[in-house]
Amino acid sequence: MNVALGRAGVTLGLVAAVLGVVTVGYGLVRRRPDLIRLSRAYAVLVFVGGIVAFIAMERALITRDFTVKFVADNGSSKTPALYNFATLWSALEGSIILWSAILGGYLVAVVFKFRKRLADPLVGWALLTMLAVAAFFFFLMAGPANPFENFSPPAGFDGPGPNPLLQNHPLMAFHPPMLYLGYVGFTVPFAFAIAALATGRVGEGWLLATRRWTLIAWGFLTAGIILGSWWSYEVLGWGGYWAWDPVENASFMPWLTGTAYLHSVMVQERRGMLRVWNISLLCATFALTILGTFITRSGVLESVHAFTESSIGPSLIAFFALIVLVTVGLIGWRGDRLRSPGRIDSPLSREGAFLANNVLFGAFAFVILLGTVFPLVVEAINNDRISVGVPYFNRMTMPIGLTLLFLMAIAPVLPWRKASAELLRHRLIWPAWVGAGAMVFAVAVGARGLAPVVAFGLGGFAAGSAGRQLVLAARRQGWRGLVGRANGGMVVHLGVVMIAVAFAASSSYVRQAEFTLRPGDTAEFAGHTLLYEGQNIKEESAKTINQALVRIDGTGPWAPSLNKFANGQTTIGTPSVRSTFTDDVALSVIDIRGGDDPSVTLRVTVQPLIIWLWIGGGVMALGTLLAVFPGKRRNPIDAVSSPLAGASPPEPEPEADRVVANA
Amino acid sequence: MTSSRETGARRGGSNLARNAAIVVGIFLVGFIALLATRGANTPISSRIVGQAAPNFSGETLDGSRFDLAMHRGEWVIVNFFATWCTECRLEDPQISQFVASHEGEPVKVVSVAFSDDAESIRTYFAGRQGASWPVIPSDTGRIALDYGITKVPESYVVAPSGLVVAGFFGGVTASGLDEVINENGGMAMAGSGS
Amino acid sequence: MSSGRTNSSAFSSGSPLRRLGPWLLLGVVIVATLSLAVFGTRDAPTTQDRVSSISRTVKCPVCSGESVAESNAPASQEIRRDIALRVQEGQTDDEIRSYYVARYGEAILLTPSASGINALVWILPVAALAVALAGLAIVFRRWSTEPAETASPEDRRLVEAALRGDETGSSELADPTDGHGEGDSR
Structure with missing residues (x-):
């Protein structure tokens, strides 16, 4: 039942997206507004398809319908409700459902926002691009990453549940959807950039039409990244929150190019300059979201966050190649129209600061991309294995970060x-x-x-x-x-x-140390006193929690634990963090022993200002x-750039x- | 991803944009080819195979000393294990069989504990009427790190010459060990070590 | 600045000392603070601190991307314990790291060495940044030396063609009220 419903949704979405691309494309080429306007219907159908697939999968998860292979692989009757709901995005196939449903939502939102301009070729090409992206993701669900495969469970079958790390903290319910809202949200400005290139209307119109969309996508991506690092701080238990891991980098690179775009777009709005650059930045941002998904899901790069590996790697890299080919080709083709009419009078100006900002954000993204893929490069060249990790990234990005802070200080007060x-x-x-x-x-x-x-x-x-x-x-x-x-x-x-x-x-x-304590022992570290009170064992449906009760400076008890999950053999530690406005004391259990010689080995990490x-x-x-x-708001009819230098009076600085x- | 020099696109900017697009395109094609052709990466593993076996000595379960230097001229299988590791328990019978089949030959097996405590090792082997080969319940970890252990079980075959000729990452089988010894000259090599 | 005259007269009133005084004082404060920050007394790092700083640069051999300081894998615990032992034995950080390189290969270090092809990972970003800055400098120089752009006869011809509704002209300029080539896109 759920399988049939889900497959119906996927098929509906795929067919609607493909037909939409064909119809709108034909209408655009043949200048048939009646056909272009059909994008509205196709967008709604894609959205319905995505939502049906989403509902079918959630229904299967909630009713523990193990005839759906995805539920049999990732669900469990023991998983608590919240994590059970979040199981959808704990594995690859389900996360593609979420991606497609969100993309459908953005499609409908764009159709609604631009409902009066649907026949405008710019909007038409943008919707065509979005439908093409949707077609790709529905294709993934129909083929390489089909979430709705059949499974015949034996009597009394129960699934293993999601990866224990993914059902250890409520943030897991919020971090992936936020990140996806950000990733997918960049499809909208990307689609308009492609539309601008395709129609040749490369002026500022498409920028103004999408600037709020870009900002919203950027906001979601920011929130998603920060929630993700909060999650890893609260769950992974190594005392850190950012490890420059390939998956973290994969989400950070589009953030960097997106941030660069948010700044340099103001130069284009104001002065009509940097057109090639802005379009390149947007396309790079979107391409990097796809690259990020590839890195997360292909297993080419090792990562603590790569929870599933699968066969969609080739599809994703092919799609990435297609995006790169199309955008680079379009930019090359439209190069003559993209030439900017203005000039920057002085480096010491708002636009000069934005240029510097862009160079730095570009360098930042380059360092991260290089560091992330460099082991692959070296392995390809001389078959040697090397690692590029935290110390490299910290050392290389520190000067860039400091310079960006300096720019952040002076740019806002600079006049144009x-x-x-x-x-x-x-x-x-x-x-x-x-x-x-x-x-x-x-x-x-x-x-x-x-x-x-x-x-x-x-x-x-x-x-x-x-x-x-x-x-x-x-x-x-x-x-x-x-x-x-x-x-x-x-x-x-x-x-x-x-x-x-x-x-x-x-x-x-950061100060870190390990202590082995017996009940009643205290330890002094970095100005804090730890008192081990003893062990506490709690049984829950999905796991056995073996807590160490520790008082930090007399507060608590804080209870870091080792959790043994019922289905897996895995033991996962859950750290416990005492946060104050000045510093955090994070405790994680390395080993805990009961019996006649009880003791606990704790790792204590003290970091200020977390x-x-x-x-x-x-x-x-x-x-x-x-x-x-x-x-x-600036009146949209007002000129945003002066076609001839000096033709408009300089803006007063009120x-x-x-x-x-x-x- | 594109060069910031594109910001300079003005008159004649078409050429700059086009050239930049070509350069960036070529660069990206290489990048994509790289990503598309890479398989899943291989894990870090010991570099000791092919090098001289690091020497070690330690007290064994029965209280005697085992010194690798004393066994130059013999085949020595250096096995790393832990009692908390299932695969190690599974390879145990294979090692027993291997030891039994080479009774009286210049072939020795020595097991070294990795990240384990002597008490559990004693309990473990006591339950099995003792091991028929020397076991070093060493707890310092230094021996294991000298061999570049990443996880147990791992075993290394030290030739009579003192060279590490093979490594097993994962459990060993008696036949697998025999095969390695035969491939590297077999018993004829024994005694020829310096 | 449209109000430049009033502004500059407002700013430049007073002696140079009055104008620059706050900045000079600021410079003194910053230099003093920074020298205190760099040369001031600080707690000597304990053995524990050295162990954790070394372990943060050594990769856990069986994990994905974590250092031995972060991971709880048995191999990481052994390496941490070994690092502590070696620190107590008086080995230097580099001696300790090169011991692991000899055993596990260069991949055991999270920082690639600056030799051979690995040096590229350090050099390329600096080179890219230098090229970008040089490009910017050239562009600014060109902007400051070349005269402001004016419409060429060819531009005028294009515009006239477009105004006549000539389809061979630039189509996005077909609308005379649409100065930005946006169509009805706003």
Whole structure:
């Protein structure tokens, strides 16, 4: 029943997507608006197909219908409800269902948003592109990664349940959907970029049409990445939250190119420049999401997050190749129309800062891509095995990150076109003192070492500058000074600063040790006192939890544990973390022994400021929401770029006037 | 992914964009070919095969000493195991059989514990009326790391010359060990070591 | 700046000392703080700290991508214990690492060496960044030396052709009210 329903959904989606591509494509070539408008119906059908498949699978999981092979492989009658629901995206086939359903949702949203312009070739080509992407993912479900295979379970059959690591923390229910909303969301601006290239309307129209979509996708991707690192901090139990693992890198690379795009797109909106570059960035972002899925799912690169390996690797790499071929070909073909009419007058200007920002984000993404695939390159060349890990990435990205923080501090106060030294001196003095204050404070409380202290200083500088912009905007416009893209962006900057400072502090001042304690023993470490009270064993339906009860500085007891899952032979540790605003004490059990000589071996990791990573993530999400919220908008009819340099008067800087008036 | 120099596209920018697209395209084709042709990667494993066997000595379960240097001129199978490892328990009968079939020949087997405690090893072998070959319940781990152990069971065949000629990553079989010894000269080699 | 005149007069009022004073003071504070941060007293790293910093650079041989500091695999526990032993024996960090390289190959280190082809992983990013910056510098130089772009006769001819509704002209300029070539896309 569920198999039939699911297959019906997949078939519906696949057929609708393919027919949609054919019909809309024919309509676009033959200039038949009636055919182009049919995209609406096909989009809805694709969405219905994805939702039917999703519902069929959830229904099968919830009713433990083991006649569906996916449920037999990944479900279990012992899995608690929340994780059972999340089982859908704990394995490859199910995650493709989620991907397709989300893509269907975005399709319908685009059709609704542009309902009055469906016959516009730009929208037509965009929908065609989205339908083609949908066709690919439904094809995956119909063929290489079919989630609805039959299985005849023997009497009393029970599945193994999802990977124990994936049913150890509620964040698992939220992190993958968020990440997918981000990944899939970039399909929309990508589709419009392709449409712009295909129609030759490479001006700013498609940019304005998609900027909010890009921002939303970026926000989801940000939230997904941060929830993912929170999950690994809470679950994997090694005291860290970011390991520069191939899968983490795979999600971070599109984030970097997407972030670069969000900045450089402003130069194009304002000055009509960087057209090739912006289209390339968007296409790279989308291509990197597919590459990321390939890396996660193909098993070519080893990763702690690659929970399933499968045969869809070739399909994904072929699709990646197709995307690259199409976009590179289109950009080459449209190169003459993409030439930008403007020029940048001075490096010391807003647009100059955005250029520098893009170079740095590009270098950042390049370092990560290189480090991630370099072992493959070396193996291909001389058959030697090497590893590229955390120390490499930390060392290479640290200078880039610090320079980005510096840019974050000065760019927001820079005017467009040209800035004078006087102006900078005036606008930057207070942010610079905030930065110096942050450094003095850090050193006063005991921070040592050049890199982290510089990071704190630059973080303070950037925060001061973002704060200055927000204060000025709020003074000018009241609460509306916090909404809109520029102001929301400053809130995002504050979140980024929190994360950067927390990252610098936690990776520079991490202390780790192992202790073997008998009940009643205490240990002193990094200014904290640990008291082992004893062992506590809890039986749950899916697992046996062997807890070590530990008091940290008299609080608690905290209960890190080793969990033995009923179905697998695997034992998974669950760490326990005592968080405060200044530092985190993370405990994980390495070994625990009962009997007549009871003892526990604990790993203790003390890292400062960890909690600010999650707070910073929340602030970034909030800032994205504020940025999406329509602020005081530029009239879309207004010219956004001057066709001839000098034809329009330079924009006044109202804020500068205000400062002077207040002074 | 494209060069930031594209930002310079202006007059004549068509050429720049087109050339950049070609360069980037070629680069990416190579990249895709690389990803498409790579299989799943091989795990890290010991580099000791083909090198001189690292020497070691230790106290065995029965209280005597085992010193690898004393067995130069004999075939020595250095086996690493742990009592918590199922595959090690499965290979046990095979080692017993191998030891029995080479009674009186210049062939020795020595088992070294890996990440285990002497107490469980004693209990384990006591339950099986003892092992018929020396077992070092060493707990320092230094011997295992000298051989580059990644996980147990792993076994290395040390030729009479003192060279490690083969490694078994996973359980051994008596016939597999015989095969390696025969391929490398068999009993004729024994005694020829320096 | 449209209001540049008022601004600059407002900014430049006062002596140079008054203008630059806050920045000079800032510079002094930063230099003092940084030198304290770099040369100030700090706790000497304990044996435990050295062990954990070395173990973070050694890869767990049986895991995917984790270091032995993070992993709980038996091999990682053994290597951690061995590192602690070697630190107590007085070996240097590099001696300890090269011992593992001899046993497991270079893949055991999470940081590739800077020799042979492996050096590329260190050099390429720096080279790419240098090329990008050089490209930017060239572009800025060109922008600052070349005169601003004006419409060429050919451009005018194209526009006129488009205004006449001539299909051979650039089709996106067919709409005279559509200066940006956007059609009705807004």
